[in-house]
Amino acid sequence: MKALSIKALLWGYAVLSMTPLFVMVLSSFRQTSEIFDDPLGLPNGLPLGNYVKAWTEASFSTYVVNSVIVVVSAVLLGAVVSLLAAYPLGRSVFGGRSLFTAYFISGMTLPAHLGVLPLLYLLESLGLVDSLVGLILVYAAGSIPFNVFVLTAFFRQLPHELDEAASLDGAGPFATFWHVMLPLVRPAVATVVVFQFVPLWNDFFYPLVLMRDETKLTLSVGLTHFFGEFQNDWGTLFAGLVMTTIPLVVLFVLATRQIVAGLTAGMNR
Structure with a gap:
């Protein structure tokens, strides 16, 4: 009986949390006059006019492409560098290991926005202001401390007998990392990828400071232009918001199992 009550409470909370999203999706298929006449009403069919207008007339396609390029590149680059740093920190014993670990963790204690001027x-000295490459490097560097912190903990939890077995089979350090260790920390990699993708996708600060050319804006800053241009066209606004949300929803759906496995891995040991 208690379990049923908890499930009912969780389902009720889920429905309550999802209601604004459902309203947003339904409103994206309606005209502004329909939304004002009946804010919670259903659309007449599923016309895609608002989506076409947002994609073509509002430069939304440009913002989406820029965001995908920047965020995906930054997340992948940050994950690769973090894996290469976390593996020796988690599996090897050498002088200064604690110092290096503390150095990476210290990056999580400093507010990144304080260093925006330097x-x-x-x-600017490297010619990377108003450049997608510059934004990618900033994002990738900012994600490394958290990634290294999480991945190092996962590498340390793996049995050391795995290294010995791989060595007896003739595998070198890189082969051991690639074929043995990396598949075992896949849940951790999925966790850090999702935890970095979401804030980078929604980040407003760095694109606002570093980007000048409107054709290079990401979704976060591009939405401000979008809202200013279509502030009286609510149907198109909702269509733009839906398109902004879709990549995050797809990412969570695809990576949910890996995220849960990564977050609960320590409980199984």
Whole structure:
């Protein structure tokens, strides 16, 4: 009986949380006059006019492409660098290991926005201001401390007998990392990828500071232009918001199992 009550409570909370999303999706298929006449009403069919208008007339396609390029590249680059750093920190014993670990963790204690002025000067000297490459490097570097912290903990939890067995089979350090260790920490990799993808996809600060050309804006900053241009066209606004949300929903659906496995891995040992 208690279990049923908890399930009913969780389902009720889920429905309550999802209601705004359902309203947003339904409103994206309606005209502004229909939304004002009946805010919670159903659309007449599923016309895609608002989506076509947002994609073509509002430069939404440009913002989406820029965001995908920047965020996917930054997440992948940050994950690769973090894996290469976390593996020796988690599996090897060498002088200064604790110092290196503390150095990476210290990056999580400093507010990144405090260093925006030196960062801006550095990127300007490298010619990377108003450049997608510069934004990718900033995002990738900012994700490394958290990624290394999480991945190092997972590498340390793996039995050391795996290294010995791989060595007896003739595998070198890189082969052991690639064929033995990396598949075992896949849940952790999925966890850090999702935990970095979401804030980077929604980040407003760095694109606002570093980007000048409107054709290079990401979704977060591009939405402000979008809202200013279509502030009286609510149907198109909702269509733009739906398109902004879809990549996050798809990512969570595809990676849910790996995320749960990563978050609960420590409980199984």
